Amino acid sequence: MTTKGPTRTATVTTPVDREIHIERTFDAPRERVWRAMTDPKLLAEWWGRGNKLTIECLEVERGGHWRFVEHSPHGVHGFEGRFREVTPPERLVMTFEWDGMPGHVAINSMTLIDLGGGKTKLVTTSQFQTQEERDGMLKSGMETGMSQSYSALDKVLASL
Amino acid sequence: MTTKGPTRTATVTTPVDREIHIERTFDAPRERVWRAMTDPKLLAEWWGRGNKLTIECLEVERGGHWRFVEHSPHGVHGFEGRFREVTPPERLVMTFEWDGMPGHVAINSMTLIDLGGGKTKLVTTSQFQTQEERDGMLKSGMETGMSQSYSALDKVLASL
Numbered sequence: 001m002t003t004k005g006p007t008r009t010a011t012v013t014t015p016v017d018r019e020i021h022i023e024r025t026f027d028a029p030r031e032r033v034w035r036a037m038t039d040p041k042l043l044a045e046w047w048g049r050g051n052k053l054t055i056e057c058l059e060v061e062r063g064g065h066w067r068f069v070e071h072s073p074h075g076v077h078g079f080e081g082r083f084r085e086v087t088p089p090e091r092l093v094m095t096f097e098w099d100g101m102p103g104h105v106a107i108n109s110m111t112l113i114d115l116g117g118g119k120t121k122l123v124t125t126s127q128f129q130t131q132e133e134r135d136g137m138l139k140s141g142m143e144t145g146m147s148q149s150y151s152a153l154d155k156v157l158a159s160l
Numbered sequence: 161m162t163t164k165g166p167t168r169t170a171t172v173t174t175p176v177d178r179e180i181h182i183e184r185t186f187d188a189p190r191e192r193v194w195r196a197m198t199d200p201k202l203l204a205e206w207w208g209r210g211n212k213l214t215i216e217c218l219e220v221e222r223g224g225h226w227r228f229v230e231h232s233p234h235g236v237h238g239f240e241g242r243f244r245e246v247t248p249p250e251r252l253v254m255t256f257e258w259d260g261m262p263g264h265v266a267i268n269s270m271t272l273i274d275l276g277g278g279k280t281k282l283v284t285t286s287q288f289q290t291q292e293e294r295d296g297m298l299k300s301g302m303e304t305g306m307s308q309s310y311s312a313l314d315k316v317l318a319s320l
Contacts (some may be wrong), residue, residue, distance in 0.1 A: 044198075054305035058279075063259060063262035065261075081263075082257070082263050083262065083263060084262055084263025084264065085263070092317050093263060094263060095265055097242070099223060102222060102224075102242050102243065102244055103223075103241075103242050103244025103245070103253060103254060103255050103267065104244065105242060105255055105265045105267075107263065107289060113260050127286065127289065129267060129289065147309060
């Protein structure tokens with residue numbers, strides 16, 4: 001379900017057995033969303049959903065690595081991966097791995113669609129190695145965490 | 161097909177559409193094969209098939225990273241990944257990624273079976289993200305390269 005304004009929500013579907021498909025619209029032009037997703041200083045302001053985020057590495061280029069460490073009240077969580085495709089300002093494909101399940105790698109393909117009128121739709125497809133890993137991610141509270149991140153991103157975009 | 165002695169070959173099959181299954185027997189006890197697969201000094205002697213191999217990183221533990229750079233007459237090739245499971249002396253599960261196709265990750269599960277009488281069978285299952293990636297690996301000359309590596313490993317094992 002998609003609503004307007006500050007209560008915008010993401011649409012999460014699972015059309016293929018190893019995938020999660022997410023759509024979310026942002027009230028900002030595509031270049032601005034791209035910047036907020038690739039500039040380490042801006043990324044640190046929203047990705048951690050209010051938790052302190054350390055960007056240890058962010059090489060936004062094909063083959064480049066990324067690694068973020070989130071300091072939450074429940075502990076320290078590292079995430080990392082590598083960029084498979086970088087096409088500014090419209091497409092990023094990267095691997096995604098949480099330190100808690102090392103070697104379990106998802107492929108996140110993110111496409112920014114310019115809707116015109118200062119709006120941008122982010123379409124994300126996450127492909128997992130197995131259906132079990134996909135279902136584990138769905139049960140992990142991913143949707144809540146993602147909603148918090150995207151709300152924080154809304155604020156960053158509005159401030160730019 | 162498996163033959164004895166110095167002309168031992170690996171059996172390569174593709175029982176599942178995203179997997180390559182490989183079996184190879186070595187004339188050495190399991191602990192020795194494990195050592196040759198996890199000691200950076202020994203690994204550097206066989207993994208590169210005669211080419212110089214730089215072990216930039218090899219953290220043999222769950223969550224640990226590895227990265228090797230092979231200096232071949234055709235160029236410099238980096239490979240890297242992360243350990244998902246480490247159970248000495250019988251099982252290693254790790255991700256595998258070649259710099260030439262960043263973000264395309266295979267999961268290599270390697271099991272060492274003690275056959276007794278100083279022989280060990282290595283069973284490797286490589287699971288790819290897609291069937292296309294699996295087929296690309298099969299067409300890349302993987303089987304020849306692997307045979308060269310395993311022949312070099314035979315020599316390292318005989319020398320220990």
